[in-house]
Amino acid sequence: MTEISLHRPFPAHEVAAWDYETDVAVIGFGAAGACAAIEAAGAGARVMLFERNSGSGGASALSGGEIYIGGGTDAQKAAGFDDTTEALAAYLKLAGGPCADEAKCDLYAAEALDHYAWLKAQGVPYRGNYMPGKVIEPTDDSTLIWSGSEAAAPFCDLATPAPRGHVIQHMGWGGGRPLVDILEAGARERGVEIVTDARAVALVRDGERIVGAVMRIDNQNRFVRAAKGVVLAAGGFVMNEGMRRKYCPDTFRIADPIGDKDDGSGIELGVSAGGDAIHMDQFFTTCxxxxxxxxxxxxxxxxxxxxxxxxxxxxxxxxxxxxxxxxxxxxxxxxxxxxxxxxxxxxxxxxxxxxxxxxxxxxxxxxxxxxxxxxxxxxxxxxxxxxxxxxxxxxxxxxxxxxxxxxxxxxFQASYFSFFTLGGLKTSVDGEVLDRGGTPVPGLYAAGRCTSGLPAWGHGYSSGMSLADCTFFGRRAGRKAAA
Amino acid sequence: MTEISLHRPFPAHEVAAWDYETDVAVIGFGAAGACAAIEAAGAGARVMLFERNSGSGGASALSGGEIYIGGGTDAQKAAGFDDTTEALAAYLKLAGGPCADEAKCDLYAAEALDHYAWLKAQGVPYRGNYMPGKVIEPTDDSTLIWSGSEAAAPFCDLATPAPRGHVIQHMGWGGGRPLVDILEAGARERGVEIVTDARAVALVRDGERIVGAVMRIDNQNRFVRAAKGVVLAAGGFVMNEGMRRKYCPDTFRIADPIGDKDDGSGIELGVSAGGDAIHMDQFFTTCxxxxxxxxxxxxxxxxxxxxxxxxxxxxxxxxxxxxxxxxxxxxxxxxxxxxxxxxxxxxxxxxxxxxxxxxxxxxxxxxxxxxxxxxxxxxxxxxxxxxxxxxxxxxxxxxxxxxxxxxxxxxFQASYFSFFTLGGLKTSVDGEVLDRGGTPVPGLYAAGRCTSGLPAWGHGYSSGMSLADCTFFGRRAGRKAAA
Structure with a gap:
């Protein structure tokens, strides 16, 4: 029998019996996985969501709950900023630098207002006001802050600046937790079946197609059949020193990884199925x-x-x-x-x-x-x-x-320089995992920091870009998987 | 029938008939492939060497024919330098920076003098003299030059400096061509069967083991059975803009790729078999x-x-x-x-x-x-x-x-900044292609710039490191494949 491995899909014909059957299996219950599950279920698919921790969260819940949105939101308008789709797209491309995925930047910019409306429809509250100044996260429950380099040279000369960090209404820091709570409630309302303490250890492949995953649950391998597809949303690899040494060794200049169980397993699973991991040297850091x-x-x-x-x-x-x-x-x-x-x-x-x-x-x-x-x-x-x-x-x-x-x-070692990785699976704008030739791997989707997305370049990262990417492209991955 | 692809090994059971049968198939006829072929044949294996051009050369033949060697060569001693194995190892690690493969550095340093003797035994001539000063390549047929940062801060404070660039006796620039000619002659003498105008388009896998390759010859797919193994020595990816965009986009800051047919196909083939491509963002450049x-x-x-x-x-x-x-x-x-x-x-x-x-x-x-x-x-x-x-x-x-x-x-764009890529397959010191879990892929070996080796870090590259790596670890890959 084939060994169960992150590095090789398990052959479907060797599966003796399926322990679970669903349409879409989502792996990882941060913001990306939650949004994928909500949309897949909303499209009528049966959805199971697996999370290795005992509850939702992931790195998203450790964040400020800030989402990079522009193009003319209510909060931007109320504060007197005339942001446009074009200016947003231009800034996203500058922020992606040499690693920018232009198609993702353009699509996100074009649909950012719809996405904002969707977030509100899920119940994410926004007070709607603007807090000027240099703040990492609002000290109160304000909505709109400058969360990037928009107003600074050279960016301000290349893209019309506007503040775009939209923060969930929440007193002080740590809005990521309530944001994920709201998304979790949305997933539960739509009938998503949530299985916690479940760690992905392999994908299952039938011919060319990914048809499920092997999950480690209660110290047993459980076989999950996903008729329509698997969505990887398992985070980056900041907590995996071996991967950092091979792909992102400059992170060893600094000492404070920030993440949850971001051990790169989502990336490894995607690559095992033929996926392409790109820009693996890129990382965010801040002091x-x-x-x-x-x-x-x-x-x-x-x-x-x-x-x-x-x-x-x-x-x-x-x-x-x-x-x-x-x-x-x-x-x-x-x-x-x-x-x-x-x-x-x-x-x-x-x-x-x-x-x-x-x-x-x-x-x-x-x-x-x-x-x-x-x-x-x-x-x-x-x-x-x-x-x-x-x-x-x-x-x-x-x-x-x-x-x-x-x-x-x-x-760099003694002071607090938090960091997380930005490299990951190459995906289409629909969240399809692309192989090294650029063709989608049938049945396999990914979103969030196990992909390379809007926040692609460490020198251009701006707060809220990762959650923008997780939520927006997570939704698209879920919809595509369910289609 | 399975598609023939760089991105997926072809199943052996679908091979209708083998067009060639050998023990070791070497892909690429630069210095790495030539050395692998020489040593595999020397160990008694039948060896076929495939090259996509009409003759030997690769990027090696475009080089200066300079090999980074130390630890106390005749030329070093004659010039009054007391180089040591320890100093060489220390410098190699500094030159590898955050990407250094310490095992490769240590082994190369320990065996550098033996390797130098082997090169001489192949017929590589060295005049034996030292040319002081700052020279990119000797203007005459001198042997020994300073080819790195050994004597400069901070390197000189961390590793005892010595000149280590050993250049083939050859008037002026371009010693790479005669170096490869000598290696080619050695391969022919040992009965290596050389097939030119043959481009690798897929590996062939039987279960877990690589057992051959599909070569494109005369516009036909030809199936090569390699009973003992395949050695990838097909160069880096500097000529592949798509790969550079995904893995090494900073190279677009500069305009002069230097290489032969370095299209990354060796790396793609290795990854297709489960190999791990590391430090793909690294590149050498010089003006x-x-x-x-x-x-x-x-x-x-x-x-x-x-x-x-x-x-x-x-x-x-x-x-x-x-x-x-x-x-x-x-x-x-x-x-x-x-x-x-x-x-x-x-x-x-x-x-x-x-x-x-x-x-x-x-x-x-x-x-x-x-x-x-x-x-x-x-x-x-x-x-x-x-x-x-x-x-x-x-x-x-x-x-x-x-x-x-x-x-x-x-x-950076208008002036001459030549560059080539340094990232590639992760290999053991014996040239085994390692999968992402660190286990050798059975039957698959690699050497040269389709691997990450001694020259791993663009900021630490020194002249002669790539040919040192190609020749030394090429030999080891050939021996291991033939074993």
Whole structure:
């Protein structure tokens, strides 16, 4: 008998008896799996949803419950922003950088308003108001925030900016949990059969077609027949060190994986069936350096005392570029008008202080004339409202000239740099898993972070892009599987 | 009948008749395939070698015929260098960076002297002398050159430096062609049956085992039975734009792929059999900026006027880091004591000149106080023999203070940045193709640039590493397949 393996589909003809029979089997109960299940059931299919934990959630439930939506939502309009489909599509492509899937960007942009309406119809509440400023997640239950680099150079020159982070109405951080709760309720209402503590260990193939999966339940292999298809929604591979070593070794520069059981099994299953895993080197990372908010006006330098980014960009883009810098750390420079005690969880330390930037430079043991020259140049132009090097703009652009001064150290290992992987299965806009020749693998679908989707490029990630991708393309995968 | 595809092994039971029968089938006639064939035949196996071109060569024949060898060769000793196995292993690991395969580095270092003796025994001639200085390939028939970043910070502080580029005795550039000619002769002497104009279109599998391949010959599919195994040695994927888009999109920043028929088919065949393709985002690139040699004393800045590398490093490391810089170009700064006309094929242009660095800065339309400040800082320390930012050392470290001054523009698209891919199949030190669980795929072996080997990391590549990898691990793959 063929071995049960993530790396090889199990032959259907060797299945002695099916333990479960359904039309669509969804693997993974985060936002992507929940949306796939809702839509597959809504299309009339029998749906079973398998989750290895004892309940729903996945990495989605660890998130802020923020979804990247634009093109002119009620919240955008109420706040006076004239966002368009075209501007949204353009920004999504910039955010995807060299990894952008243009078809996914265009389709999402075209249907973003419908998707927003769908989310509301599921019961996701939005207060509808706009919270300006640099916030990672709203501190109250506000809806709309700037969640990317839209207003920062070079993005603002290439796509008309608008805030697009739409956050579920929920007090403070952690809106991901209630978001998944609502999606779970929707799945249950539609009769989706949910099986928890069930881990996928193999797909089942009949000829060319994926016809089911082998699930590990109560320490037994259970055979699930899925007449119409299997939807993989099992997350990325941030928790799998072996996979990271092979495909994404730069993540070892930083120390704080964020995820649930994201062990890459969804990707492995897809590849076992002939699927194509792409952009596997890409990862998101961020350090919460904009907290407290005055720190957003700080200046970053590398160990050579050089600036390297427009600090007005999304905190994740700044952090991702920071992690590219040599020497294992960067410094955030602040003056007395802007320094406040950083939050303890950020684990940033004060590496140098001084009444002048020259003194700070000396404390950091940087050669004289490096950091001090950088800051003299920066301040001289900031007073004129210009940043000739990186295009930083007001109100973030202010001179840092009120001593005493401080340099915070963001050490890639010691400080909090959370990260998760972005590479995964190549899928069509309908969630079909594509083989290396570009042909759909019959009966196999995928969504969420076991795919490469809207958030494809670490340097372009913006908050809410992953949940946008999970929910929108999760829905499409479910519909296609049920068709 | 199953379709013939790079993406799926053809079932042996569907093979109506075998057109060829052999013990070991080698696919690809560059250095890796030739060495595999020589060793398999030497071990007593019947060997057939298939090549899609009309003769041997592959990318190996386009190279300089330079092999990275150390640990105390005759040429190293004659030149007064006390290289050791440990120093070689340490450098190989640094050069592999986050992608290093430590087992391959250690084994190669331990056996490098034996491998050198084997190459000589095949008839590869080495004049045995040392040519000092910064040379891409020897201008005459010298043997030993510095071909990496061994003597440059930070490498020199972490591994005892020695020159290790061993070049076949051959006047001027292009030693790769005569190297492959010698290996071809060795294969023919050992009775290897060579079939040219034969393109691999599928592997053949019997149960779990690869037992042959389907070759396209004279516009017909020909079935090759390989009783002991198939060795993939078909090169990288630099000539396959679709694969580059999916796995290595940063290569589109530059414009000059260098390779033969490197279309990734070797990687695709390996993956089709369950093989694991790793570090697919990695690529080598270089611009011949050290030509003429006085230019090696130049200083690189990005569009912000910042230095970004110790320019004493290997030209490829400098070029690879250059391509990371924003804005699509970098500048090489020279003074009148060092500027000479660059070679036409480098396609670098003069972007700015001036009697002072301030004038150059203005011509480049950089903000005042950027490039000029960088050069004032650099020159002040160079006069003291120091480079506090990047650890550049004499004799490369000289003040550039003899006007007039010049800034050469290295545009990533317009200038000559050659590149090839480094990602590929994961193999054991014996050339076994490993599946995603780390288990050898029975009957399948691989070597050369369709694998991830010694040259695994674009930022650490050094000349001769790919041919070292191709010849050494090609030999091992051939021996293992024949065993």
């Amino acid at each position: 919460p350096w904009t907290m407290p908010e005055p720190h957003a006006k700080g200046v970053f330098v590398n160990i050579a005392g050089q600036r390297f980014i427009n600090e007005d960009c999304y905190h994740g883009r700044v952090s991702r570029t920071a992690v590219d810098q040599p020497g294992g750390k960067v410094y955030l420079l602040l003056d007395s008008a802007h320094f406040e005690q950083p939050p303890e969880f950020a684990r940033v330390s004060i590496a140098g202080t001084g009444d002048t930037w020259e003194e700070v430079e000396a404390e950091l043991e940087m050669p004289a004339g490096t950091l001090a020259a950088t800051m003299a140049f920066y301040n001289a132009h900031a007073r004129e409202g210009r940043d000739p090097l990186y295009g930083k703009r007001t109100p973030i652009l202010v001179p840092l000239d009120q001593g005493p001064f401080v340099a915070l150290e963001l050490d | 011949p900026w050290t030509m003429p040699e006085p230019h090696a004393k130049g200083v690189f800045v990005n569009i912000a006027g910042q230095r970004f590398i110790n320019e004493d490093c290997y030209h490829g490391r400098v070029s690879r880091t250059a391509v990371d810089q924003p804005g699509g170009k970098v500048y090489l700064l020279l003074d009148s004591a060092h500027f000479e006309q660059p070679p036409e094929f480098a396609r670098v242009s003069i972007a700015g000149t001036g009697d002072t660095w301030e004038e150059v800065e203005a011509e480049l339309e950089m903000p005042a106080g950027t490039l000029a400040a960088t050069m004032a800082f650099y020159n002040a320390h160079a006069r003291e023999g120091r480079d506090p930012l990047y650890g550049k050392r004499t004799p490369i470290l000289v003040p550039l203070d003899q006007g007039p001054f010049v800034a050469l523009e290295l545009d």
